[in-house]
Amino acid sequence: MKKSLVTLALAGLSILIVESASAQSSAAQNVTLTVNTVYKISTSGNPSSMTVTTGTAGTDALSSVSDNSTTYSITQNFGNTVKVAANLDAALAAGYTLQINMASTKGTSAGTMDISNATSGSAVDVVTGINRGADAGQMVTYTFSALASAGMLSSTNKTVTFTLTN
Amino acid sequence: MKLRLITGTDSLQPPEATTGGAMKTQKLYRAKKISKTLVAVLMMAAGLHAQGSSAQQSLILRVMELNKLDLIGGSLKLTIDKIHADQFAPTPAVNANTTLVWTSNGENKKITVASSNTNPRYALRAAPQEMSPGAGKATPVVSFLDNKNHDFIVGVNRSAGKCVIQFTAAADVKQGIGIDTHVITYTITSS
Numbered sequence: 001m002k003k004s005l006v007t008l009a010l011a012g013l014s015i016l017i018v019e020s021a022s023a024q025s026s027a028a029q030n031v032t033l034t035v036n037t038v039y040k041i042s043t044s045g046n047p048s049s050m051t052v053t054t055g056t057a058g059t060d061a062l063s064s065v066s067d068n069s070t071t072y073s074i075t076q077n078f079g080n081t082v083k084v085a086a087n088l089d090a091a092l093a094a095g096y097t098l099q100i101n102m103a104s105t106k107g108t109s110a111g112t113m114d115i116s117n118a119t120s121g122s123a124v125d126v127v128t129g130i131n132r133g134a135d136a137g138q139m140v141t142y143t144f145s146a147l148a149s150a151g152m153l154s155s156t157n158k159t160v161t162f163t164l165t166n
Numbered sequence: 167m168k169l170r171l172i173t174g175t176d177s178l179q180p181p182e183a184t185t186g187g188a189m190k191t192q193k194l195y196r197a198k199k200i201s202k203t204l205v206a207v208l209m210m211a212a213g214l215h216a217q218g219s220s221a222q223q224s225l226i227l228r229v230m231e232l233n234k235l236d237l238i239g240g241s242l243k244l245t246i247d248k249i250h251a252d253q254f255a256p257t258p259a260v261n262a263n264t265t266l267v268w269t270s271n272g273e274n275k276k277i278t279v280a281s282s283n284t285n286p287r288y289a290l291r292a293a294p295q296e297m298s299p300g301a302g303k304a305t306p307v308v309s310f311l312d313n314k315n316h317d318f319i320v321g322v323n324r325s326a327g328k329c330v331i332q333f334t335a336a337a338d339v340k341q342g343i344g345i346d347t348h349v350i351t352y353t354i355t356s357s
Contacts, residue, residue: 039218049226057236058267060326062229070223082218098227146229148271149324153229160225165218 040075041084041164043140049155050144064097064145072102073136078166082130083107085123089159092116095150098158099143102126106135112143115160123163130164231272233354239264244335246288258336262295266352267328268319274357275322277302281310282349289336290348294319294329301327310348320357 047067055062076082084107086100101112107130118124146153244259268277279292294304302322319329335346 041219041221043221043223046224049228051228051230053230053232055232055234055269055271057234057269058326058328059269062232062269062271072221076218092227096227096229098225140223142225144227146271148232148269148326150229151271151273151324152231153227155226155228158225158227160223161220162222163218163220 035077038075038077039082039164040073041162042073043162044071044073044137046070047140047142050142052144052146052153055148060147060149062146062148064143066141066143068139068141070140071137072140072162073134073138074106074130074164075134076130076164077132080129080131082164082166083125084127084130085163085165086113086115086126087118087120087123087161087163088115089119089161091119092158093150093153095147096153097143097145099145100126100160101141101143103138103140104130104135105138106131106133112141120161123161126162229271232270233272233275234269235277235352235354236267237264237352238267242333244290244333246335246337249339255336255338258334260332260334262330262332264331264333265328266294266319266331267326268301268322268354269326270322270354271324272356273323275354276317276357277319277322278315278353278355279308279318280315280351280353281313282351283310283346284313286310286346286348287337287341287344288346289334290346291334291336292318292350293332293334295332297329298325298327301325301329304329310350315353318352322354 047070050065050067052062052065072084074084084102084104086102088098092098097114097116099112099114099116101109103109104127107127110124110126110128113124113126115124115126242261242263244261246256246259249256266277281290290310291307292310293307297304297319302319302325304319305317308316308318319327
């Protein structure tokens with residue numbers, strides 16, 4: 001009986017010591033959080049083909065055609081001076097004009113811009129001053145026009161590149 | 167009893183450099199620290215020099231062959247009602263109130279003109295005047311003796327142009343009085 005009481009007392013003391021030791025213990029971890037610069041831009045797809053089919057007698061400028069069936073979306077955390085620039089893979093021949101208008105709620109749309117001669121070395125700013133965050137589903141409007149004096153244009157594929165940059 | 171937890175933080179602490187082994191450990195620690203700093207700098211540099219992302223759209227552009235022709239001025243009436251005493255024929259009636267305008271992005275086109283009247287009683291002529299420069303070559307005058315097509319303006323290549331059409335109606339006394347009706351049709355076509 002006495003032996004049992006002593007064992008019980010020692011066990012109780014051990015618990016007290018452990019509790020005391022636990023109360024004084026601490027642990028620390030360094031947690032490093034990094035958010036890299038994120039630039040993302042995407043489009044909803046390709047616009048329909050644009051074909052000039054009519055004009056006005058006596059006027060060299062034929063009736064232009066437009067397409068606003070596509071949108072673009074961006075996400076960026078860099079800053080408030082981000083912009084979207086647009087360029088073609090190759091300039092259009094003289095007498096043909098391709099204009100673009102990109103809507104924006106996070107930045108300032110440059111309005112309708114002529115990108116007929118904008119190539120990779122001379123991209124045109126189409127949206128500027130884009131604030132941090134996301135801007136989804138903004139309309140892209142293309143307008144294609146031609147002069148009668150430029151002649152006909154057989155089906156021509158052009159690639160428009162949008163670059164989101166600071 | 168004191169419990170000690172070994173954590174990642176502890177491993178970053180520089181060891182005491184009291185023995186030869188500890189010296190090596192300290193060198194290793196410094197090397198690790200330098201490499202971590204280097205990685206951090208490289209990551210920052212990568213972030214600062216990010217050139218953004220890009221997206222592409224593919225466009226198909228096309229311009230069809232297009233030929234447009236229009237008349238400004240509408241219908242007109244030519245009345246021969248004057249004659250000078252010393253002339254055998256009445257004075258021709260002239261009207262130049264019609265303007266022909268056209269646009270073509272094709273090549274080697276011409277504009278023809280024809281009357282609906284197969285056998286007119288009185289003479290009717292049309293002459294293009296005040297042609298737009300470079301828009302084609304005008305035929306001096308076309309006489310409507312039947313309903314055949316006549317070249318009116320030739321050499322129309324990728325251009326927009328216009329000209330005034332001067333109509334002249336003439337009759338001689340022997341033809342008497344009467345009315346001729348013509349429906350004049352202009353057509354832009356390949357040469």
